[in-house]
Amino acid sequence: MMKIRIIEIQKWLCQIGNGMVELLFPTPEQCPVCGQEECYHGGLGKNCLSRIAFILPPICWRCGRPQRLIAVTRKNCLQCNENRYYFSVARSVAVYEGFLREYLTELKYRYRPDLGEALGILLVEWVKCHPEYQKFNLIIPIPIHWQKLTVRGYNQAELLANPLQKYLGIPIKCDIIVRDKITLSQNALNKEERFANIHEAFRVIDTKPIAGAKILLIDDIFTTGATVSEASRVLMRAGAQDVKVLTLAGGILDSEWLAT
Ligand SMILES: [Zn+2]
Ligand SMILES: [Zn+2]
DSSP states (O other), rough: OOHHHHHHHHHHHHHHHHHHHHHOOOOOOOOOSSSSBSSTTTTOOOOTTTTTTTTOBBOOOEEEEEEEEGGGGGGSHHHHHHHHOOEEEEEEEEESHHHHHHHHHHHHHHTHHHHHHHHHHHHHHHHHOOGGSSOOOOOEEOOOHHHHHHHSSSSSHHHHHHHHHHHTOOOOOSSSSEEOOOOGGGSSSOHHHHHHHHOOOEESSTTTTTTEEEEEEEEEESSSSSHHHHHHHHHHHOOSSSEEEEEEEOOOOHHHHHHH
């Protein structure tokens, strides 16, 4: 009974939250970071964009992490060899460092939903260059716990996914998978702790749209891959045909970079 009520509250917050965000923050004309330049393709201005380090090949074909030249002869990166990932492929648009890190901190902790949609344009621009990331049945943003949703006012992954949903014209579902467990912030944990922390954090509440579907899973940051992998696991178990992941920012792990 309690669980059903929580799910309903979450659905309600999701719908109301989206409506409010669109009402309060229509697509901006000025760059939402500096407010001093025109938006480029509806997102950040060119100056603020130039401060972002976009990920270029060589990358790991599976998880999308940047690879050192010395490691490109390997099929998988070290992390993909060590961890069992449940998504088929993951990609990140830019490196999680410097200004992009700042932009994402603003988005998550300082109530900046306008930044979410503007940064989401980067996912659209990336997908335009990657036809293999255009054919899906469903977009699912990684959910956050409903208590966090209440405090933050929105799910940042959903804001990032909205422009992509409009561009690809496929359904977005934010109410068929929920996050039951209030997890510790992944930032403070090492790799093993992150995988343990997120284990069984998600639950599918409606398997119908998932069965046989090719799913695009959206999140803000990919570091160890623990969060998106766990969500992929429950989606695959619920009958998804394939789960691919796209995140805005990808972290480079020291262990991976220094060991190669
Ligand atoms: Zn700017
Ligand atoms: Zn990899």
